[in-house]
């Protein structure tokens with residue numbers, strides 16, 4: 001068992017104790033370690049880096065039209081309350097000589113989502129990562145998510161969705177390109 005995990009479990013034990021619960025009762029005995037492992041999983045993006053993740057899965061291609069990968073599931077944790085926000089991410093890019101392996105878009109989303117985040121920064125980090133590994137003419141990222149900190153507590157709004165977008169290169173310069181992308185990801189049944 002790693003020192004990090006032991007420490008984290010100790011902190012969870014203190015939290016459970018602080019809630020007035022009995023950490024020795026049967027149902028809670030293994031909870032500090034379980035919770036520590038779960039939290040380590042939910043923030044495993046800190047252990048990853050872009051180079052290893054892409055693993056050279058960038059291929060030469062003459063493709064120079066918009067490529068869209070949409071509805072990538074996203075699970076992240078808000079940095080204000082350490083509560084989940086959950087939604088979908090849509091990514092588009094316009095290659096210029098190099099395309100990225102399809103699975104790598106989802107891996108990039110996960111690497112940044114599995115950290116403590118705010119949605120705006122997450123959106124930008126994904127866009128800049130795709131731009132840096134593909135050297136694309138343009139990159140667009142949209143995230144639509146529901147925040148548990150707004151649903152389970154605080155203002156307790158169950159239906160509000162936060163939408164963020166970051167447009168780089170051609171998507172920023174050209175209204176037509178932006179519109180084409182937004183129509184593609186917006187018009188879904």
Ligand SMILES: Nc1nc2c(ncn2[C@@H]2O[C@H](COP(=O)(O)OP(=O)(O)OP(=O)(O)O)[C@@H](O)[C@H]2O)c(=O)[nH]1
Nearest residue numbers: 078079080081117118119120147149150153154155
């Ligand atoms: N912009 C942005 N805000 C977020 C995100 N996640 C959570 N928040 C907001 O961060 C803010 C923190 O505000 P505070 O007033 O310091 O915290 P609070 O008292 O817990 O706020 P309430 O949620 O209004 O009860 C809240 O308005 C949250 O809704 C995010 O991804 N992006």
Ligand SMILES: [Zn+2]
Nearest residue numbers: 078080081149
């Ligand atoms: Zn929050």
